[in-house]
Amino acid sequence: MTLGDDILKKINKKFEPSSNVPMRYRNYDLLLITDKEGNAVQLFMGKANAEGIIKGNRYARTLKYDRDGRLIKDHWERKGKAT
Template sequence: MKIGYSLLKQLNKKYDPSSMVQRRFRGYDLAMKTDEEGNPILLFIGTADEQGIIKGDRYARRLLKDENGRVVKDHWDYKGKI
């Protein structure tokens, strides 16, 4: 599955810092791990089982900032099936 524009809008929001956030999005279950600023850095997307473990795809975010805190590079890498 590719990350589309509407999902990217959800991923660009701020969430609770250093936590695991679970959501539903267009029939898929999402689990996002956030960094200390509340930016999602890991994404698990697919179907959750009874224990909440998601079977699907895993993505990792490359978020690079300069010394002033401005974002220089921001993209999601596909890391494979989970």
């Protein structure tokens, strides 16, 4: 399952640095893990159980910068099942 443009607009924003950000998208529960700059670097997408653990898919984001600090690569990749 690839991520669509609608969800990418929602998760590619800046969030609170070094935190877990729960949210909903359509009928999915999402959990974003952010880095120290506030960029989402991991995404868990699926259904949350009573304890808040999401069962579904796990995605990781690759962010690459050049020497001047400009973003040269921004890519989300599915890493497998989330349990």
